[in-house]
Amino acid sequence: MKRILILFFLSFIYNSFGQTREIYLNDDLKNISESEFNENTKELTYNLQFDLDTLIVNVKVLRVKKGKISKQKLDSIKTNLSKSSGKELNESDIIVINYFPGLDRCNSGAGSSFLREKYSRYLRKINKNENVSQFFVYKTIEGTKKYGRKLEWIPDIGNLIEKIFFPIHYNCGSFALIDENGNYYLTKGEYDIEKIIDLIKDKKKTFANNV
Numbered sequence: 001m002k003r004i005l006i007l008f009f010l011s012f013i014y015n016s017f018g019q020t021r022e023i024y025l026n027d028d029l030k031n032i033s034e035s036e037f038n039e040n041t042k043e044l045t046y047n048l049q050f051d052l053d054t055l056i057v058n059v060k061v062l063r064v065k066k067g068k069i070s071k072q073k074l075d076s077i078k079t080n081l082s083k084s085s086g087k088e089l090n091e092s093d094i095i096v097i098n099y100f101p102g103l104d105r106c107n108s109g110a111g112s113s114f115l116r117e118k119y120s121r122y123l124r125k126i127n128k129n130e131n132v133s134q135f136f137v138y139k140t141i142e143g144t145k146k147y148g149r150k151l152e153w154i155p156d157i158g159n160l161i162e163k164i165f166f167p168i169h170y171n172c173g174s175f176a177l178i179d180e181n182g183n184y185y186l187t188k189g190e191y192d193i194e195k196i197i198d199l200i201k202d203k204k205k206t207f208a209n210n211v
Contacts, residue, residue: 022056027065029167046189048168059168065186066209073164074182080161081135084154093133094200095178096126098193099166100153102140106172106190111146119147122193132200137161183207 024037027045037047037060044063049056069077078089081097089095100107126134136153138144139162144153156162165176165186172190177199185199185206199206 021054022058024058024060026060027062029059032060048170050168061170061188063188065188066207067184069164069178069182069184071182074178076160077164077178080157081133081137081154084137084157085135085152087133089133090131092131092180094131094180094203095176096132096134096196096200097161097165097176097178098134098136099156099161099174099176100136100138100140100144101162101166101169101173102138103143104169104171107143109146115146116148119193120150122197123150125194125197126200129200177206179203179207 024032024034026032026036037058046061046063048059048061050059051057077095081087081095082089123134126132136144136147136151137156138153139156139159141153141155144151161176165184166174166188170189174186174188175191175193175196177185177196187195
């Protein structure tokens, strides 16, 4: 975690902020004021805080985020997913990525039969959908077994998914939906996996209002 934040911040923090002890960032990891950080918005947000010994970093996270990536990034994602999984993706597929960021206080438990059955039920439902490519992607594999043996977890080659969509550690895990044009829908942090089934049913609504 510290390594990621150092890459983003230490290269410019001391030059830009001098002796500032505490900074505030938005969902794009750009500096905002404390009042902007505390401001109520229409979007559903939550706050993360990282203590880097000499600096406190506060991040205001958009729980749901929509946007669009370039064709180059989309092609890179497809190439990596295909290489990791051995599967070929169709051009028109919606890509579903369930991303496991590594262990944290939210996801480090032993799991339960209820959790495993829930993910098994989800897998059966998602596999019935045409033009959908499902992937379970991990940053570190420890902790993924508790979701059940039926899930095929693959590594995030070169941390590409992390770099594009999840640059910091969002607790519990996250998911990304990407259409054939590179439009995406993200949920960052704890989520109900069965919500994905509803989201892919209405493609126009899910990917509407993108950048």
